[in-house]
Amino acid sequence: MNEAAIRRAGAAAEATAAPAPRRALAAAGRAGLVLAQRALLLSVLLAVVFAAIELLPGDAATATSERGESAAGTAARRHLLGLDRPVWERFGDWMTALPTGDLGTSARGERVTGLLAAPFPNTLLLGATAFAVTLVTALALGCWGALRPGGAVDRILGLACGIALALPEFVVSVGLLLALSLWTGWLPPVTLTAPDGSPASWTMLVMPVLALAVPQAGWNARIVRGALADQADAPHVTAARLDGLSPRRVLLRHALPGAWPAIATGAATSTGMLLGGAVVVETLFNYPGLGTVLSGAVADRDTPVIAAVVACTGAVISLVLLGADLVRARTLGARP
Template structure:
């Protein structure tokens, strides 16, 4: 029963977080200078034309009513229509969302593999030359801003070596998988930072698990070191690592904008930029709400996995 209550509390917290995010998104979109009516009509517009356009778009209604209608529609899966071209928001964001999900998915897989490959050996031999070398490299990579890393990768692989495209051009009507080479530099830019950061958490989790009494008992019982690591040590790192990678996936969804802009990758960042430029609040709010749901969902899933994996956390208040 305690586990059910813990899960219920986490679900309620996640729902409240998304609700708070929706209020912030709506309020933030309202303080942008100008509105969709003015942006769509241009500069040579009369006051009567502007008022008529605002009435047609529903921008003259009280803000609480606009928010309530938008939130109610979102709860029913309707994010509204673009104020610029009148297309459904879902139709506008479906393809960019798919491409961003692909970018994050590939980055996540490589990050988990690299973080484990770096963090586990370093954690098993803390203070060794290997640990110091890997730690120094990880800190150095984390210290470099992502746009600088992306620029250096373009300089090396596109300008100097000429082996990879510097712009992620997707064939018309296709997907990035039709030209897998356009994924390499964006994925590499995200993976270097993410894996370097996550490896530090994996290292710390391995060090903590290695100091646990039951791991020492397994070694004293004469079990082979490989079995001690695989059966006793690594499973103890699952709660900390699950939370880390869950947070990381959410952060990747919220942090791909820089990399997508550098490589002109057709993800959600371009959709957001266009929505801000044209004051298209339904698109801006819809994309923001989708990202909030995805990020909170990732954090919730990571928290639940950590709770299920760690017996001590199951009974925690």
Template sequence: MNAIGTRLAIRGAVTVGLLVLLSAVVFVGVDLLPGDPVTARLGAQGPEVVAAARSRLGLDRPVTERYLDWVVALAQGDLGTSASGRPVAEMLSGRLGNSVLLALLTVAVLVPLSLVLGVWAGLRRGSVSDRVISVVLLAVVSIPEFVLAGGLILIVAVGLGWLPAVSLVPPDSSPLAAPEILVLPVVSLVLLGVGYTGRIIRATTAAAVRAPHVEFLRLNGVPRATVVRTAVLPAVWPIAVQVWLVTAVGLIGGAVLVERVFGYPGIGEVLVTAVRTGDLPVVQALAMILGGATLIALFVADLGTELLTPVLRTAAR
């Protein structure tokens, strides 16, 4: 096994270990949240009724025993049963798909936009255009999600009447059946994401431009476009891919507020409702899905960096 294969094998083993650790943290952490499904639903019922309900849901068993049963079921693809009696997988299937669709559309716009803005500003470090782009990106990333989403509703939907203010999706229908309802949520998420990814790409580009080998090419009269293509972009790609992957996963869970503002039927409403009612199986499943997806995205980003960087360096030479 070569050096790259060894490093990837080690990172894969670390990722598996982190997933196991994550499962324990998620289960125990959620279990320690104040309230539970029984008290949330039965309220001030008698202690006998509450005890019977806790026994029926298995909440009277030791946490270690419940955790081991949960992990075994999770490894078999069983996300458990909600306190309402519905399978968690059934509750999340459509909602999670809607959130993934929103994240994919956002990334499809975010990737080229952040790359163009970041590279453009980084190549012109210290110029007026660089300062303007940097200030705008910093301002956008500083605005809370609900403020930005609410502002778009007031200006575009209410003021101009161009797009619907609420992203309602009919039951048993796909959001793609009415693409206009996706525009404002996607724009909100793109603005939030580009503020972070654009600044990272801009900093990476500015650092690459100052590298000795780039300066050597410039002093030897190599055309600017060739320098950017063969020396600057190869240094930007690995970092950009990592940022895009992590941002894409973060959009699935981080769009909770945006989904709530627009009434979009994603996992945001399910997560908020589950936390409010103490529906532990749903909260644990969502936390594990989102946390696991982030760890896997980081591993894929490392894999892409290891495999892509040597190819780009060879192409540059």
């Protein structure tokens, strides 16, 4: 190779490599923009929470008043809680303190940060375990059905997944309580709390996790099956079949990677459903999570606690959605 050819090859290599840093910067900029948009959306949601609690009958001072308390005592506590100030002013103060980690004070005089210190990790444990069970089950069922498209297994799995996703969490919870606790005695019907505030045994997680995972596993299995069906006619998948590769290898090595964007988006969407369903499931199983705290806070009209729960769960959902966006962008960017 002469010197001119070497120079041309070097220039071509530089041209190919140069855009990489720019692509990284562009990806970081897009991620920052998405985070800013979701932070703004969360702020609007928190404003709606403050306004909605304000419209409910009564307030935190009357809801937490002692029996026989005088009107003067209730008015004094209302002033102490700042309820005599405009709602927009209280919302502004709460939002200003939020970036510092200060979630305010509850209507009963407890720091909200301390109030959520034990329940929030418990809910994260429940939600993360249910999310993992959901994803693994959905991938297994979706891939199993895709190995024999249109076959008996595929049709049965499609019917079963349709039934599962139509079942509300409380119906699944009642069924699990009957089958695994009352009739067989295999699992404890309620959750007992250890001294540190966590569930006393891992067996107490089984039914709450299943109650959350069953409907979402059915939904995500259908997404996996549909995404694999869309990939079945892709050129690289067709070429792999024509090369004589086994159906399992074609599915796992060629169809599944292209289906990841849709799978990741569906799984991320399920995060909100899992955390929302956790409120009902935690109440039914007496699980020491945010559901119990939230139900008590609504009864007390305790705006700082309700807003803190919404902020914590909203932050988790936003991060999971961002992860799904990154998986989708990486997968699409890796395609030739």
